[in-house]
Amino acid sequence: MRLAFIMSELGSGLRRNLTMVISVILVTFVSLTFVGAAGVLQMQIGQLKGFWYDKVQVTIYLCTDVPTNTNCVSGPVTADQKATIQGLLDSPAVKPYVEKWTFESQAEALTHFKEQFANSPMVDSVEAGNLPSSFRIKLTDPEKYQIINESFSATPGVDSVVDQRKVLESLFSWMNIATIVAVGVAVLMIVCAALLIATTIRLSAQSRAKEIDIMRLVGASKTVIQLPFVLEGVIAATIGALLASGAVWAIVEFFMGGYLANGNTGTPIISTTQALVIYPILILLGVVLAGIASAVSLRKNLKV
Template sequence: MRFQFVLSEIGAGLRRNFSMVVSVILVTFVSLTFVGAAALLQVQISHMKNFWYEKVQVAIYLCMDQSESPSCTSGAATDAQKKTIANALNSDELKPYVEKVYFENQSEAYKHFQEQFKGTSLEGTVTPKQLPESFRVKLVDPEKYEIIREYFASQPGVEEVQDQNEWLDQLFSLMNVATAVSLGVAVIMLVCAILLVGTTIRLSAFSRRRETGIMRLVGASNGFIQLPFVLEGVIAAAIGAVLASGALWALVHYFVENWLRNRVTSFSLIGTTDVLWVAPGLLVLGILVAAISSVVTLRRYLKV
């Protein structure tokens, strides 16, 4: 009997404040969509880091005749200088940081250049003599790049020490900024959702103040009186969370899995499985926001 009464009160509240409930659903949907997008973006960043950090190398470019670096004043790197660099990379001092080393001569550098820029305007614009020889170093820990750079930056015969992590860090920084923007928008929208939930509950409580007064007179507890109002907000927020999860699933399924994955094959992309892991968190977050907002509002405005 009590359960049926609570359901009837919830239905009455949802009907009386239908437009406000729809507003709560929409605002919750938008805010949780941004929260979910930010979470999925962080998952994607993690996938990319795991892939690229396993492949990045430090390139120690050697001096050529036309090099302008202060360490190249004597001209192109000599065989003795190359041997010194190779011995240093295989020394006990650097062994804990270096996993693998291989030497790339000018012919190999030209071949890799042609493969990398095949079909572009840069293809065929250089000759093998214009490309420097280099030592390609794979590190045990890619984040220890500075050790290699400091060791070889002023080494005779070395023109430049370049780490592929530098442009990766810039890419990940941009993605982190996008995540922060998404979270910022989500926070603003969540605040709007909290205010809307509070307003909806307050209007619902005001429109039913006579009924709640009668319930109080017949001995109903505060929890029993407040329960229908709280559930109204929770239901609206839960619907918004489900819609947000559905929108994220559709975006990942149709855009990422069915379209983007066929065009980007160099690293792993997020999938609908990741959305299924994020969705419960969105549902819990939406319910908590609505429940807390409802309880706080009822304590302030439900005076009978």
């Protein structure tokens, strides 16, 4: 009986306040889309950091079949040249600056490339021979990169010496700024959504003041009286959260996985599968937001 009454009141409230409910859905949709976009951007930053960013500070790329400088005019790096480079890494002149190093073969480079660029259309067109083998070096002091560069850049068999962190530092800085901006806008929109939900619930309660008085007289509990109003906000916010989840999926699928992946074949892009973790968070956030806003509004404006 109580459940039927609550559902009846809920339906009545949704019909009477349809315009406000739609407003709540739209504001929740926009605010949670910004939240989801910020989450996707952080996931993309993590994807870009990938396999080596947190582990490698300097990479010594070795010569391949395609020479790019005078060190490689004699062809691909030889076994003797690799041994010479390894010996130099372990020499007293260089070793104090090197915390650890690893060698990555062309086959291993291809495996890591496929892991990092799994969502890129170029992944199937790259072969091991297209990628250079390399020594991956972690420095004891990242500021000593120039010492490694000077020690190895002219060594036979070395194609280039790259400080990977320097290459990506500015990119990640801009992406982190973009994330902060997205989060700031999301917080502002969430505040607007909470205020709109609270206003909607208050107006809905005021429009049914006589019905509420009758319910009090017949001994209805606070829960029975307040629950239909709370559910109005929760349902509207949940619909908005579902729409936001759909929008985030579309961003990842069509913009990032489609447009960006096709236009930037050298950039690893997150997939819709990786973004799945964001959707339940958005829905939960919408439900919690509506529940809290509705409960606070009822406590202040509906004395039961």
